[in-house]
Amino acid sequence: MEQPWGIDFAAWKRRLTGQGIKGDLDSILQRAKGGDTDALAARGELRAAERARARGHDVEMLERLEGKDAQGVKSPDAKLTRGGEERRLEVKTATAPPDSNTWNNHAKGATKQVRSRNTPGEITFDWTQVDIRAPGSSFPDQASIERFINGKMTKDRMRSIRYFEIVWMDVDGKIVVTSRTRAADGTLGPVTSVKR
Numbered sequence: 001m002e003q004p005w006g007i008d009f010a011a012w013k014r015r016l017t018g019q020g021i022k023g024d025l026d027s028i029l030q031r032a033k034g035g036d037t038d039a040l041a042a043r044g045e046l047r048a049a050e051r052a053r054a055r056g057h058d059v060e061m062l063e064r065l066e067g068k069d070a071q072g073v074k075s076p077d078a079k080l081t082r083g084g085e086e087r088r089l090e091v092k093t094a095t096a097p098p099d100s101n102t103w104n105n106h107a108k109g110a111t112k113q114v115r116s117r118n119t120p121g122e123i124t125f126d127w128t129q130v131d132i133r134a135p136g137s138s139f140p141d142q143a144s145i146e147r148f149i150n151g152k153m154t155k156d157r158m159r160s161i162r163y164f165e166i167v168w169m170d171v172d173g174k175i176v177v178t179s180r181t182r183a184a185d186g187t188l189g190p191v192t193s194v195k196r
Helices: 009-016 024-031 037-054 100-116 144-154
Strands: 058-061 078-082 083-092 121-126 161-169 175-181 192-196
Touching: 009 024, 009 037, 009 083, 024 037, 037 058, 037 078, 037 121, 037 161, 078 192, 083 100, 100 144, 144 161, 144 175, 144 192
Parallel strands: 083 121, 121 161
Antiparallel strands: 058 078, 078 083, 161 175, 175 192
């Protein structure tokens, strides 16, 4: 059977469970099989979970709230634990070339979602499924992405955020993770970009 986007979802599930990622995997993988914007979001959530696991967190994907009563109170996408500290992970996935107004609002909303849980958090922006150099993009290169994080994810904004990343594709089709960390003592790290 042909898989959407050339993805073997059964193999992806085996990889996720083999890494020890727990929680609501079946429903997220089912969403990921579609061809709509929700499928793109689900794939972004699963990739973010794998990167969090690679950073040493235990990862539990959280159940998605459904229906109109869930509007505005959606839980973060995953619970992360490491060394006795619990965090929440919120993932936002681009479905069109990223523009500054939309992603400023996503940064504000994701920060609010994390803070509403009264736990430290991590935020991922996944831009890997869109062309950041296409018309309409406000972030066509590494320098513009780094400027966005430096200007938006300040010490005050990252009060509850321990890690913020934007994952994107460079012109050679390589995945790049541009990120900033904040230590528990409040020290704000530099913005860094690393090819994966």
